Amino acid sequence: xxxxxxxxxxxxxxxxxxxxxxxxxxxxxxxxxxxxxxxxxxxxxxxxxxxxxxxxxxxxxxxxxxxxxxxxxxxxxxxxxxxxxxxxxxxxxxxxxxxxxxxxxxxxxxxxxxxxxxxxxxxxxxxxxxxxxxxxxxxxxxxxxxxxxxxxxxxxxxxxxxxxxxxxxxxxxxxxxxxxxxxxxxxxxxxxxxxxxxxxxxxxxxxxxxxxxxxxxxxx
Amino acid sequence: xxxxxxxxxxxxxxxxxxxxxxxxxxxxxxxxxxxxxxxxxxxxxxxxxxxxxxxxxxxxxxxxxxxxxxxxxxxxxxxxxxxxxxxxxxxxxxxxxxxxxxxxxxxxxxxxxxxxxxxxxxxxxxxxxxxxxxxxxxxxxxxxxxxxxxxxxxxxxxxxxxxxxxxxxxxxxxxxxxxxxxxxxxxxxxxxxxxxxxxxxxxxxxxxxxxxxxxxxxxx
Numbered sequence: 001x002x003x004x005x006x007x008x009x010x011x012x013x014x015x016x017x018x019x020x021x022x023x024x025x026x027x028x029x030x031x032x033x034x035x036x037x038x039x040x041x042x043x044x045x046x047x048x049x050x051x052x053x054x055x056x057x058x059x060x061x062x063x064x065x066x067x068x069x070x071x072x073x074x075x076x077x078x079x080x081x082x083x084x085x086x087x088x089x090x091x092x093x094x095x096x097x098x099x100x101x102x103x104x105x106x107x108x109x110x111x112x113x114x115x116x117x118x119x120x121x122x123x124x125x126x127x128x129x130x131x132x133x134x135x136x137x138x139x140x141x142x143x144x145x146x147x148x149x150x151x152x153x154x155x156x157x158x159x160x161x162x163x164x165x166x167x168x169x170x171x172x173x174x175x176x177x178x179x180x181x182x183x184x185x186x187x188x189x190x191x192x193x194x195x196x197x198x199x200x201x202x203x204x205x206x207x208x209x210x211x212x213x214x215x216x217x218x219x220x
Numbered sequence: 221x222x223x224x225x226x227x228x229x230x231x232x233x234x235x236x237x238x239x240x241x242x243x244x245x246x247x248x249x250x251x252x253x254x255x256x257x258x259x260x261x262x263x264x265x266x267x268x269x270x271x272x273x274x275x276x277x278x279x280x281x282x283x284x285x286x287x288x289x290x291x292x293x294x295x296x297x298x299x300x301x302x303x304x305x306x307x308x309x310x311x312x313x314x315x316x317x318x319x320x321x322x323x324x325x326x327x328x329x330x331x332x333x334x335x336x337x338x339x340x341x342x343x344x345x346x347x348x349x350x351x352x353x354x355x356x357x358x359x360x361x362x363x364x365x366x367x368x369x370x371x372x373x374x375x376x377x378x379x380x381x382x383x384x385x386x387x388x389x390x391x392x393x394x395x396x397x398x399x400x401x402x403x404x405x406x407x408x409x410x411x412x413x414x415x416x417x418x419x420x421x422x423x424x425x426x427x428x429x430x431x432x433x434x435x436x437x438x439x440x
Contacts, residue, residue, distance in 0.1 A: 045241075047264065055267075061275070064277070065277070068293050071293070
């Protein structure tokens with residue numbers, strides 16, 4: 001017996017005893033079924049669809065704006081960084097998470113700073129080995145809390161200082177222009193996830209894609 | 221909805237969301253009601269604005285860097301988190317659990333429906349606030365009704381329209397004045413004209429009597 005399944009007309013299920021005596025029923029769906037996820041999307045009203053997309057947007061943008069707020073508070077373009085190399089061992093290992101502070105600091109020898117060299121994509125975390133204080137004109141020094149500094153840095157595990165890492169001809173780094181913060185706190189190993197994500201770009205794409213899809217498809 | 225959505229009958233959010241959608245799209249839209257989307261639109265407007273602010277910040281930060289956009293980012297953060305606070309406030313104070321706001325197309329009656337479920341209890345709880353003008357006075361009628369989800373979901377997880385409409389018809393009976401009367405009519409309900417229908421026999425026409433005549437005419 002063929003049975004066309006129409007859910008609207010089939011409210012009361014047949015009782016177990018009744019169905020056990022009837023022949024097997026074949027349920028044929030009246031329409032071809034699109035893939036499950038697409039069906040879930042097409043069932044939304046336009047407002048619901050927009051709401052789901054915006055939900056995802058709000059999650060992303062809240063994360064981004066919190067990051068930016070942290071940037072403003074610490075005055076550093078990148079207030080949390082992950083150690084990518086072993087040049088500061090044993091102080092920092094690969095994957096350590098560093099918290100930076102870049103506000104009115106009179107950096108001292110022994111402090112660990114993160115700096116960016118023009119033309120190099122990745123910031124470097126190294127210890128200050130030597131500092132040079134220049135004496136600015138009286139007019140300038142009135143407006144600032146600490147004098148302009150030039151720093152020489154070195155990785156704890158490196159055999160020599162960083163002059164070779166600087167731009168050609170550069171002997172020192174500028175505290176204001178090149179340093180994006182000094183390390184105030186660290187959490188070991190937590191940042192290893194981002195190393196995985198950045199060293200395998202596919203992982204990042206896939207994870208982001210899956211997260212986005214889930215937020216759009218799920219309610220609450 | 222061309223394809224009837226199938227849900228997991230053990231998932232309370234699935235049950236509630238499908239039923240919420242059905243209240244607006246499958247029941248009240250087919251009656252003489254016009255839905256008001258103001259609540260939803262304000263929410264969507266606020267979230268869109270927040271996303272636009274974040275996107276602009278991201279674009280400027282990406283193209284110009286941290287230092288030049290610092291003051292813009294500062295104001296953007298304030299605006300973004302203000303919008304987010306407004307959105308949260310809107311959700312908690314105004315929208316809440318409201319699933320439908322609408323007015324009758326001809327009669328001076330408006331409806332506000334709010335639904336809720338209690339954790340681990342598969343019962344749909346609907347709060348109906350009916351606002352209308354009777355004899356020059358604004359009358360608010362509020363009633364809270366509940367019904368197990370199993371009444372309108374079959375065992376496969378398909379939403380079944382007819383029992384749901386019967387139930388809706390009995391809890392919002394004054395819609396019936398210009399519509400077909402459902403078979404099962406609960407007692408103790410009030411019509412749009414303010415008449416209690418306790419004494420009316422089940423299945424008897426209620427209201428002005430026009431509906432009854434029209435219905436009879438349709439049949440012949």
